[in-house]
Amino acid sequence: MDTVDCIQRAIDFIEDNIFENLKLEIIASQAYMSSFHFQRIFSIICGISIGDYIRNRRLTLASIEISSSNKKIIDIAFKYGYESPESFSRAFTRFHGFSPIKARSHGENIKVFAPISVQSILGGNQSMQNLKERGYSVKENGPVYYTKDMYKTAKWFENVLGWYVNIDQRDKDGNGIYGCALPIPEELINMQITTFNGIHMFEGEPLKQTVAFMRVEGIDQLYSFVKKNGWSKVTEIKTQSWGGKECDIITIDGSIIRFFQLD
Numbered sequence: 001m002d003t004v005d006c007i008q009r010a011i012d013f014i015e016d017n018i019f020e021n022l023k024l025e026i027i028a029s030q031a032y033m034s035s036f037h038f039q040r041i042f043s044i045i046c047g048i049s050i051g052d053y054i055r056n057r058r059l060t061l062a063s064i065e066i067s068s069s070n071k072k073i074i075d076i077a078f079k080y081g082y083e084s085p086e087s088f089s090r091a092f093t094r095f096h097g098f099s100p101i102k103a104r105s106h107g108e109n110i111k112v113f114a115p116i117s118v119q120s121i122l123g124g125n126q127s128m129q130n131l132k133e134r135g136y137s138v139k140e141n142g143p144v145y146y147t148k149d150m151y152k153t154a155k156w157f158e159n160v161l162g163w164y165v166n167i168d169q170r171d172k173d174g175n176g177i178y179g180c181a182l183p184i185p186e187e188l189i190n191m192q193i194t195t196f197n198g199i200h201m202f203e204g205e206p207l208k209q210t211v212a213f214m215r216v217e218g219i220d221q222l223y224s225f226v227k228k229n230g231w232s233k234v235t236e237i238k239t240q241s242w243g244g245k246e247c248d249i250i251t252i253d254g255s256i257i258r259f260f261q262l263d
Helices: 003-016 024-030 035-046 050-068 073-079 085-096 100-105 126-134 150-161 186-190 219-228
Strands: 144-147 164-170 176-182 199-203 210-217 245-250 256-261
Touching: 003 024, 003 035, 003 050, 024 035, 035 050, 050 073, 050 085, 050 100, 073 085, 073 100, 085 100, 144 150, 144 210, 150 164, 150 176, 150 199, 150 219, 210 219, 219 245, 219 256
Parallel strands: 144 199, 210 256
Antiparallel strands: 164 176, 176 199, 245 256
8 A cells, every 4th residue: 555545544534533633643644644644645746734624624514513513512523523612713713713602593605625635735646546456556666777869768658658758968969868668657755655676777789688676566567557558578476485476577678577476
């Protein structure tokens, strides 16, 4: 499960347990992260602290109940985790700009803080949609890959593996001499959500041998994705004696990338 899915899983847990005593360590465990790491990643992605997110969601839901029901305001305050009507009223007024009593008696327009969709925050753009549809994630990083035609190789990584390629350096004639093939959108690296886990590409004679061992989650999805994209130079997935699964993909340059999954 990648970082985006992990954060969304934690958000969904909050929404399902919004009336409970939500402890940070329990929320972070839903994302398979430490409390410290989760808080940092959550605030980077969502632009809000986890505490403010929970508070804003509770005050939104509380205002809906106040304006649409005859429940006592004190009961609604307790339901959403406030220890007294006074503390609830102060928080409610800071968030909405008017008191709970006004929200009920004057039908004020309440402020709505909707549940966060991480996918939407990161852009609903095509690159993020492709990442979701691809169905596999890469866990290893750093191998070096040589190619004589960086533009052609970049298109292969994009069209066959669903990766994202940047050609960062070119010679005086405009030919690529260095680039990065990334299994994740560059935005996630720039936002420090995850570390570099791609391939360094250099201009040079391609190696007609295994050039990288890449650990993945979802090797079956990887195989299906590559085949669906019309690339036939991929071996069947084999279960090895050490318990994991492997398959080889021969690239457009004749190099071999071995993908493996630890079960």
